[in-house]
Amino acid sequence: MTPADAPATLDQLRGLHLPGGASGPVPGEILLALILGFGAALLVGLLRVVVSRVRASVRRAALADLAGSRVLPPAERILAQARLLRRLVRTLDGDEAASAHGAPWAARLDARLRTDFFTAGAGRVLVDGLYRREVPDPALLDAELTRLIGRLKA
Secondary structure: OOOOOOOOOHHHOOOOOOHHHOOOOOOHHHHHHHHHHHHHHHHHHHHHHHHHHHHHHHHHHHHHHHHHHHHOOHHHHHHHHHHHHHHHHHHHHOHHHHOOOHHHHHHHHHHHHOOOOOOOOOOHHHHHOOOOOOOOOHHHHHHHHHHHHHOOOO
């Protein structure tokens, strides 16, 4: 632009404008991406909170049922503990997982509770020894089940 082409008055000057046709300090695409990113992060955080509360309530309910079985006679107590384990696995893993029997059931319990209590320990009675005449110490089973369920990360 030469001095001869310059406008004579300020009224003839063109107004200020942003490059690329942007209408604000932050372009619309960037603002939309920020909103969507924060929304997705908020949704993931909310989902994690809901899932952790559900898992904690399953653990609390299982521990409450286990505590309620302590007043039963030894044979009935062991049966109530075995039923509790079925309900727990059914709640967490579905009906198909809870329908296993024998060694697969023991393996499923060991995998879910991260132990070998049901395949190699005293927990075998809860898997296949429910109808035996000799009843193992239910307090020992109760203490171990309380520990295993208490650390359950469902």
